[in-house]
Amino acid sequence: MTEKTKILICDDDPLLLELVEYKLKAKGYLVIRAENGEDALIAMAAEKPDLVVLDAMMPMLDGFEVLRHIKQHPDFAQMPVVMLTARKSEKDIVSALDRGADDYLVKPFIPDELLARISRLLAARR
Amino acid sequence: MNDWLYWITTGATIIAGFVITCGLAQTTVYLLQLLLAAMALSSRPPVARATLLWRRYSDVAPPVALVVPAYNEEMNVVESVRSLLSLEYPAYEVIVVNDGSRDATLDRLKEAYQLRLVTRPYEEALSHAPIRGIYASQLSNRLFVVDKDNGGKADAQNAGINVSRAPLFCVIDADSILEPDALLRAVHPFVDDPVRTIAVGGTIRIANGSEVSGGRVSNVRLPRKLLPLLQIVEYLRAFLMTRLAWSRINTLMLVSGAFGIFRRREAVEVGGFTKGSMGEDLDFIVKLHRHMRDNDRDYRIEFIPEPVCWTEAPESLDVLGRQRSRWQRGSLEVFFRYRSMLFNPRYGRIGFLGFGHIFLVDVIGPVIEVLGYILMPAFWLLGILALDYLLAFTALVFTYGVFISVMSLILEEVELRRFPRARDLVILTGAAVLENFGYRQINNYWRLKGMWQYARGGSEWGQMTRKGFAKQTK
Amino acid sequence: MLYGLWIISLLLAAISLLVMTGLVAARMFRANRQERRELARKRLLPAFLAFTEDGDQEAFLSKAATVPMSTTVDLSLEFLNLMRGDEHANLVNVLTRAGVARELVFRTARGNRTSRIHAVEALPFFPGPETTVSLQNALKDRSADVRLSAAIGLVAGGSNVPLAELLEQLGTGDLASRRLVGLFRHLPAERLDELREILKSGETPSIVRAAAIEALGTSGDYSLLPLFAACIADGEPEVSAAAIHAIGELAHPAGATAIERALTNADWQVRAEAATAVARIGLDRASGQLSELLEDDQWLVRYAASKALFDLGVDGRTVLVDIAKGGRPRSQRAAALLLAEEGYEAQ
Numbered sequence: 001m002t003e004k005t006k007i008l009i010c011d012d013d014p015l016l017l018e019l020v021e022y023k024l025k026a027k028g029y030l031v032i033r034a035e036n037g038e039d040a041l042i043a044m045a046a047e048k049p050d051l052v053v054l055d056a057m058m059p060m061l062d063g064f065e066v067l068r069h070i071k072q073h074p075d076f077a078q079m080p081v082v083m084l085t086a087r088k089s090e091k092d093i094v095s096a097l098d099r100g101a102d103d104y105l106v107k108p109f110i111p112d113e114l115l116a117r118i119s120r121l122l123a124a125r126r
Numbered sequence: 127m128n129d130w131l132y133w134i135t136t137g138a139t140i141i142a143g144f145v146i147t148c149g150l151a152q153t154t155v156y157l158l159q160l161l162l163a164a165m166a167l168s169s170r171p172p173v174a175r176a177t178l179l180w181r182r183y184s185d186v187a188p189p190v191a192l193v194v195p196a197y198n199e200e201m202n203v204v205e206s207v208r209s210l211l212s213l214e215y216p217a218y219e220v221i222v223v224n225d226g227s228r229d230a231t232l233d234r235l236k237e238a239y240q241l242r243l244v245t246r247p248y249e250e251a252l253s254h255a256p257i258r259g260i261y262a263s264q265l266s267n268r269l270f271v272v273d274k275d276n277g278g279k280a281d282a283q284n285a286g287i288n289v290s291r292a293p294l295f296c297v298i299d300a301d302s303i304l305e306p307d308a309l310l311r312a313v314h315p316f317v318d319d320p321v322r323t324i325a326v327g328g329t330i331r332i333a334n335g336s337e338v339s340g341g342r343v344s345n346v347r348l349p350r351k352l353l354p355l356l357q358i359v360e361y362l363r364a365f366l367m368t369r370l371a372w373s374r375i376n377t378l379m380l381v382s383g384a385f386g387i388f389r390r391r392e393a394v395e396v397g398g399f400t401k402g403s404m405g406e407d408l409d410f411i412v413k414l415h416r417h418m419r420d421n422d423r424d425y426r427i428e429f430i431p432e433p434v435c436w437t438e439a440p441e442s443l444d445v446l447g448r449q450r451s452r453w454q455r456g457s458l459e460v461f462f463r464y465r466s467m468l469f470n471p472r473y474g475r476i477g478f479l480g481f482g483h484i485f486l487v488d489v490i491g492p493v494i495e496v497l498g499y500i501l502m503p504a505f506w507l508l509g510i511l512a513l514d515y516l517l518a519f520t521a522l523v524f525t526y527g528v529f530i531s532v533m534s535l536i537l538e539e540v541e542l543r544r545f546p547r548a549r550d551l552v553i554l555t556g557a558a559v560l561e562n563f564g565y566r567q568i569n570n571y572w573r574l575k576g577m578w579q580y581a582r583g584g585s586e587w588g589q590m591t592r593k594g595f596a597k598q599t600k
Numbered sequence: 601m602l603y604g605l606w607i608i609s610l611l612l613a614a615i616s617l618l619v620m621t622g623l624v625a626a627r628m629f630r631a632n633r634q635e636r637r638e639l640a641r642k643r644l645l646p647a648f649l650a651f652t653e654d655g656d657q658e659a660f661l662s663k664a665a666t667v668p669m670s671t672t673v674d675l676s677l678e679f680l681n682l683m684r685g686d687e688h689a690n691l692v693n694v695l696t697r698a699g700v701a702r703e704l705v706f707r708t709a710r711g712n713r714t715s716r717i718h719a720v721e722a723l724p725f726f727p728g729p730e731t732t733v734s735l736q737n738a739l740k741d742r743s744a745d746v747r748l749s750a751a752i753g754l755v756a757g758g759s760n761v762p763l764a765e766l767l768e769q770l771g772t773g774d775l776a777s778r779r780l781v782g783l784f785r786h787l788p789a790e791r792l793d794e795l796r797e798i799l800k801s802g803e804t805p806s807i808v809r810a811a812a813i814e815a816l817g818t819s820g821d822y823s824l825l826p827l828f829a830a831c832i833a834d835g836e837p838e839v840s841a842a843a844i845h846a847i848g849e850l851a852h853p854a855g856a857t858a859i860e861r862a863l864t865n866a867d868w869q870v871r872a873e874a875a876t877a878v879a880r881i882g883l884d885r886a887s888g889q890l891s892e893l894l895e896d897d898q899w900l901v902r903y904a905a906s907k908a909l910f911d912l913g914v915d916g917r918t919v920l921v922d923i924a925k926g927g928r929p930r931s932q933r934a935a936a937l938l939l940a941e942e943g944y945e946a947q
Contacts, residue, residue, distance in 0.1 A: 012306075013177070015678050022649040036340045037212070059306065059340035062212035068265060086180055089216065095267060110685030111652065177681050178721065185785070186778045245940035247906075249899035318745075318777040321807060518605035525612040532616040539623045548627040555620040 004030040005122060006047060010040040010066065011055035011084070016107075020053060020084075023111050027119075037061025041069055044076060051122060053114070054101075056085035056092065064096060071100035080121040084109060135510060142501050148494045152486055153526065160533050162371035167431060167541045179310045180214065187313050188293050188320075189217040190387065193286030195279050196222055196300040200229040204238040206300050209341030211266055215309040219268045222300070223286045226255070226276025235271050239263040246270070248291075252284040252398035260289060279383070280399035280406040287390065287398055296387045301438065303333060303343055304385070308434035312387050315428040324392045325414060325427045327373075327381030328434035329365045331544070332358050334441065343436045348550050353446060354439045355557045356565045363534040366431060370537075372480065373429035379415075379480045381427070383407035385435035392417065392425075405456020412464050415476045433544060447572045454576025455583070457488035492573040498523070499567075524562045531558035640667040644675055652679075652687050657694045664698045676700050677718075680725045692726060701726035705734045708750075713743045720746055724753040732759050739769040747771075748779055756786040763787070763794040767808065776807045784815030792819060796827060806836035813839065817846030825850065829858040837867040844870055848877030856883050863889045868898040875904040879911035887912060887919050894923065894931035902930070906938035917944065 007029045009020050014035075021031045032047050034040040036059040044052070052070065056063035063085060070076045080102040085092075088106045096104055103117050192210055196203050203222070210220050224232045235241060241261035255277030263269040274285050283297055294316060298304065305311075308328065315323040335349030349355050372378045381388075383406065396413040399406045411427065418425040440446040461468075461484050468485060470477040502519060505511035535554055538544070545551065647663035650656070664672050676695045680688060695701070704726065707719035720738050723731050735757070738750035751766045766783075770776075784795055798804050799812045813831060816824055824846075831843035844862045847855040855877070862874035863886065875893055878886045890912075893905035909916040921944075924935040 013682075016682055018645065018649065019652070019679070019682060022653070026653050038340065057214045057306070058212055059342045060208060060212065065211070065265060086177075086184070087216070108682055108684045108688070111683055111687055112685065177678075178718075181681070182721070182779070186781050188778075244943075245937055247903055247934070247937040247941055249903075251899075317779060319775055320778050321775055512602075514602050515605070518602055518609065521609040522605050522612075525609040525616070529612040529616050532620055536619060536623065539627065543627075548624055548631055551620065551624050551627055555616075555624075558616075 004028065005051070006030045006032060006049040007051050007053065007118065008032045008034060008040065008043055008047065008049040009053040010034040010037065010043075010058065010063070011053075012036060012058045013055070016055075016084075019111065020114070023115060024118075027115060035059075037063065037066040040066050044070070048075075049079070050125075051080045051082065051118060053082045053084050053118070056083065056087045056096075064092075064099065067096065067099050067101055078125070080125060082114070082117060082121065084114065135508065138501060138505065138508075139510070141497060142505065145494050145498050145501065148486065148490060149498070149523075152491070155483060155486065156367075156530050159367050159371035160530070162374045163367045163534075163537055166370045166374035167366075167537055179307055183310055183313065183317055184216045186317055187216055187310065188316060189219075190215065190309055190313065191286070191290030191292040191295040191390075192218060192220045192309075193283055193290060193295050193297050194220065194222045194300050195225055195282035195286065195297075196227065196231055197225045197276070197279070197282070198227045198229045198231060199300045200227070200231045200234050203231050203300055204234050205341060206302075207235065207239070207269065209303065210298075211268060212306070212341070213304060213309055214306050215313075217292075218309060219270060219290070219292065221270045221272060221286045221290055223272045223274065223282040225278070225282035226274060232271070232273055236261070239265050239269055239271075241271055246289060248289045250288065251394045252288050254281045254285040254288065254398075254401075257285060257289075278402060280401045280403055283406075284398040284401075287393060290390065293390055294387055295390055295393070296385070297383060298435065299384045299437070302330075302384050303338065303341065303436040305434050305436075306342060308385070309387075311432055312385075312430055312434055314430065315426065316387070316389070319426060322424050322426045323428060324389045324418070324425050325381055325411065326387045327369065327378065327427075327429045328385045329369075329429075329431055330361065330382050330384050330435050330437055331433040332361055332439040333436035334439050336436070338436075346544050346546060348545065348553055349439075351441055352557075352560075353441055353443065355553070356561050357439045357446075359531050359535075359554060359557045359561055362538050363531055365429075366537045366542075367530075367534045368483075369429045370431055372483075373427070375475060375479070376426055377475045377480045378427045378429050379411055379476075379484065380408045381411050381429070382435075384437055388414075403456070404452055404459050408456060409460045409463070412460055412467070412476075415480070416464065416467060416473065419473050419476065431542065433542070443568070447568075447575070450569060450572035451576035451579060454488065454492070454573040455580045457484060458577060458580045461485065461489055488573075492570050492577060495570050496574065527562040527566065528559050531561060637668070637671060640671040641675060643667055644671055648675060648679055648691075651691065651694060652683075655690055657697065660694050661698055669699065669703050672698060673700055673703055673722075677722050677725070680722075696726055696728075701728070701731065705730055708734045708738050713746065716741065716743065717746050717749055720749045720753060724757050727757050732757065735759070736761065739766070744770070744777075748777060748783070752779070752783045752786060755783055758788065763791070763798060767798065776805065776811060778811065780808060780811040781814050784812055785818070787815075789819070789821075792816065792821065796824075799827060799831070806834070806839050809834070810836075810838045810842040813842040813846050817842075817849040820850065822850060822852045822854065825852060825854050825858075829855070832858060832862055832865070832870070837869050840865065840867060841869040841873045844873040844877055848873070848880035851881050853881060853883075855881055856886075859883060860886055860889065863893065868896070868901050871896065872898070872901045872904040875901065875908040879908040879916075882912065884912060884915050887916050890916070891919055891923060891927075891931065894934045895928060902934045903938070906934045909935075910938055910942055910944070 007024055009017060009031060011017055012035055017033050021033060024031050032043050032049060034043045038060045054063040054066055063083060067081055070079060070081055082103040082105065083096050083101045084105045084107065086107040093104050102121055105114060207220060207222060222235065241263055243259050244262040246260045255275040257272055257274045259273045261271040272285055272289055287295055296309065312326050312328050315326050332354055333343055334354035335347045336343050337345035369378060392414060396417045400409045403409045440449055467473045467477050468481040502516055506513060506516045535558060539551065644663065644667045647660050651660040679691060704719045704723045707715055708723060723735060735750045735754045739747055741747050747770050751770055754761055787795060795812050795816060799809055813828065828843045828847050832840045834840050844859065847858055859874050859877045862870050865871050865874065871893065875890060878890060887909060890905045890909050894902055896902050906920065909920045920935045920939060923931050924939055927935060
């Protein structure tokens with residue numbers, strides 16, 4: 001593979017975007033950023049990323065709805081989605097997994113754990 | 127002949143005395159409010175960033191039901207609901223009440239959120255026009271839509287309260303924009319004083335001119351047009367001065383219908399919102415005060431100064447005039463409906479300050495001001511008042527008006543600072559001055575018109591047709 | 601008189617003008633400072649990012665020395681709020697060296713309330729004797745918010761200040777904040793005895809007791825059952841309701857008797873909580889009592905009872921279906937509605 005693996009991160013907290021982008025780039029991934037759910041969908045259609053990291057509470061479309069869009073779309077249904085959110089209630093976690101989220105991490109998070117889970121999901125797909 | 131002139135002058139002098147007394151009373155009230163508001167702002171709970179709020183409150187914040195009445199909102203209901211579904215709050219549900227809209231409001235919702243008819247048992251705690259059906263969304267487990275026969279805003283809100291199951295409910299207009307952390311901020315008094323707090327109101331800000339993107343106000347700017355600009359000064363005064371001041375001494379009389387959180391239990395005890403009311407939000411708070419005081423219960427009705435809700439202000443004289451006349455009718459209606467509370471020692475501050483304020487500002491205020499405008503020049507014409515005095519009085523009235531507006535700008539600037547540029551302050555100062563020449567008088571005319579409508583409407587009370595609500599403000 | 605009027609007018613106008621000039625000047629000054637701060641923040645951000653990757657303390661410290669302390673503090677707290685684990689711990693170490701902890705200690709005692717409360721909430725990121733001392737001092741702060749945050753910080757940080765003493769310092773009385781629940785939840789398991797003592801004490805205000813029960817309910821400690829059961833008999837409905845809710849949360853069969861008794865409690869909130877608790881512990885034998893509650897005067901009790909019957913599983917649902925087919929009108933309605941809400945079709 002000559003092309004780098006593309007990861008889309010979607011969160012309305014600019015600092016989180018900075019941090020995750022930095023970490024991912026250090027691991028050699030290509031990173032696309034989106035600050036709200038609608039931008040995420042647009043970026044997804046345009047860039048066709050290999051994996052998405054999604055926040056739950058965002059303007060316009062919240063993460064759960066973006067997740068549903070992804071999982072219902074024939075082109076994207078197979079793409080792994082990692083939820084990264086401050087919502088930690090059982091109900092939210094279960095509902096996200098029900099809708100097809102491939103992983104769920106609660107903020108505050110362990111950056112290395114996020115990286116490990118991302119590479120595991122990507123490896124599983126190949 | 128002389129006799130006649132004598133009576134006229136005596137009468138006029140008496141009226142003038144009355145006008146001056148009322149003017150002085152209003153002045154005192156304003157000064158008191160300024161003082162209280164400054165005190166409240168300096169001791170208000172700290173403003174925290176959203177992440178901190180989340181850490182502090184997410185584990186203990188009680189569930190909230192958002193009740194959103196919608197009448198003929200096909201244009202923006204889908205977008206509004208979408209932004210409501212992405213609020214930062216641990217546990218909430220959104221209950222949109224379609225109040226028998228004649229347009230495609232319900233269809234738009236059905237389509238966008240894949241609604242399906244469900245059975246949702248609820249208690250008939252409040253009466254309202256019949257519910258045709260309750261829908262749940264297949265996309266979000268937080269969204270419910272209640273479809274009912276038309277009955278007006280209060281009626282729709284009551285239906286929403288019935289269907290809600292959370293201990294708190296929040297009423298909002300379908301056409302306003304909430305800050306993402308609005309609920310988390312506004313719920314603060316319910317967490318910190320859970321026993322006594324029964325209602326919380328938040329600041330409504332004017333969004334005209336600001337950039338709105340993604341269902342949020344992203345860049346706060348002043349409107350380019352004059353009319354909304356003048357209203358901004360007005361809103362700052364109303365929220366940062368009057369409401370904050372009255373909240374400080376637990377005399378808050380109005381939690382705006384565009385954003386307020388209430389405890390469901392007390393809301394049901396007072397029978398919900400009063401149907402067919404012009405100012406159902408004012409009416410509701412007055413009812414709550416009366417109920418709690420009648421039952422000797424210790425309670426708090428709080429106001430938080432941080433902006434939580436943005437609304438589009440009318441940009442044409444015509445629409446603004448209708449809005450103001452309606453507000454005036456609403457105030458009068460509430461004042462006369464609960465008139466027994468005025469100066470009634472049983473209701474303490476509510477009777478004296480709260481109702482006194484309504485009486486002074488809303489009931490006799492507009493009349494007094496007009497009398498002042500007529501009498502002062504008349505006295506001068508009649509030779510009772512020297513030109514020097516006429517000019518001096520006029521100057522005083524205007525400089526005082528400017529002074530009060532400027533003081534509320536200080537409150538804004540020192541504590542909240544939501545306008546990003548220094549230039550905005552200069553413009554607002556200009557608006558605060560300008561407001562006194564022309565706008566204030568037009569406003570007064572609208573209020574008199576409202577009074578006239580109220581006086582006439584009183585006789586044909588029974589056959590008032592309800593046209594719904596939201597679009598009247600547009 | 602005339603002279604006086606003019607003087608007042610002029611005075612008002614002059615004050616207004618002066619004030620606004622002052623505000624605009626202050627604002628321009630502030631905007632300038634804000635701009636410098638943002639620049640500083642932009643300079644420091646890469647240092648933070650690089651540190652999380654390479655852990656080079658010296659490089660970070662030399663970069664941090666070039667920006668104002670306030671910038672470092674702000675950015676630190678945002679980062680610390682974002683992550684946990686080893687990288688968090690490394691960051692805490694380097695930030696302590698950079699003087700952030702010292703600055704926060706300083707801020708807890710000075711400045712306005714907003715600044716104090718922020719400092720008190722951030723200080724627990726930097727555990728240590730100095731932190732403990734300044735949080736203990738903050739317990740005597742004149743603002744209740746600061747005191748509460750300090751208490752939560754102390755408990756979460758493993759301090760041994762007795763709980764009773766903390767509560768006394770908080771001075772909560774009958775008007776406690778719900779954040780007390782958060783405070784209690786931070787108590788480590790070995791200190792739960794203190795909470796029991798508080799619960800048992802006759803002097804504890806009912807709202808504090810309810811908060812204690814709520815916090816204990818999630819502890820999963822079955823030995824609490826008798827204590828909770830005793831609290832149901834408490835005079836205050838909110839305490840009784842919290843107790844029965846907690847028994848349901850523990851979901852231990854030993855709670856059965858207490859729950860069955862609570863189903864006939866005089867207070868409707870207690871009855872409703874009891875009905876929900878029946879389903880939680882799977883108390884099939886109470887289905888008879890639950891179907892009686894379908895006739896309750898309170899809607900919420902009827903609803904909770906029907907929901908509980910449904911949640912009990914096959915047996916409960918059979919009961920519910922039978923009632924929906926031909927029970928007394930009120931029960932029949934409650935049962936039918938619930939079945940419809942759950943979308944349940946009887947076979």
